[in-house]
Amino acid sequence: MNFSSKLLENAVNEMSQLPGIGKRTALRLVLFLLNQPKIQTKELSHSLLELVENVILCKSCYNISDLETCEICSNSKRDKSIICVVEDIRDVMAIESTGQFNGIYHVLGGKISPIEGIGPDQLNINSLIVKVKTNEISELIFALSATMEGDTTNFYIYKQLDHDIKITTIARGISVGNELEYTDEVTLGRSIIKRIPFENSIKNNL
């Protein structure tokens, strides 16, 4: 691309560092900002800077937070004896939006992935083990993605724990609203093997 302005080129280059944003999209975004009142760009820049400078991770669950202890961990109405283990904060947001969980979370910050060079030490696993061993925890729920890395991480944590607490994993099966013929074979096969009594499915129907 031939840029007529160095400032424009810099802005496009920086913008195109973001994932999924190529040079052309970056140019479109930057030109959009140029056509808007300056205040919009100032607010965008300011909010990004504020975020990276001031955001912290909850010291208990590693969720993103404005305070030392996040809103969920400091909420007295939440059941502190049930911990839901997730990969990142997007998963916390996803589960929170279902309104079906009243315990607390533990954000690992990823999953064990030898290919990407991520071992247990780069994740918040040790703090989870300590938390489970030093607190009155009744149940640990694994809510990691249904991939080999997710399963490996689940198993690694499972091996570290005494087995006197209840350890569960979120149900896997066909998605609500999905047509059988479009469901992948592995999921469908597994959902037949792990079939549940029909009465249970009625009772828990959302």
Place this chain on the structure above:
Amino acid sequence: MNFSSKLLENAVNEMSQLPGIGKRTALRLVLFLLNQPKIQTKELSHSLLELVENVILCKSCYNISDLETCEICSNSKRDKSIICVVEDIRDVMAIESTGQFNGIYHVLGGKISPIEGIGPDQLNINSLIVKVKTNEISELIFALSATMEGDTTNFYIYKQLDHDIKITTIARGISVGNELEYTDEVTLGRSIIKRIPFENSIKNNL
């Protein structure tokens, strides 16, 4: 979306103001920045602020520029008697990248569009008329998009000008490399009506 941090929510809201970026994409981009070294966010913010604060439009052609007169207008090797009229600076970049044009540009800043409430007065049309009338211009090339708004704008400018200068428009027809069967009817019909001597097509073949 339930955000666990006000700072995160602000950043996502600002980011999702950009065209084509919804809340989910904005969240992904913001979390990506949080995982990168802080310097990356600082550089992004800084380059955007620098751009909106300091960029100017070339006083002659309205192209984006760091100086009062852009690189193209101040280049003594360019033919100042040929003006290519375009909608916006992306069109300048597109034509420049072909390496087939050695004149100068005039950026209108859009096209006449009654539906969007854009009339001739919101565009850089008057300055173009003045430029053509007060300088030695040999040719004016319309390079606007092949839409009704583009054609309307071409015609509006055409009517304002004395017709002793050559006024041309870029060729329309089937794209190089395109299969006939996938070309739309209007383009194909027009390219038959406006057929050119075969010798010309060989001569000008790029």
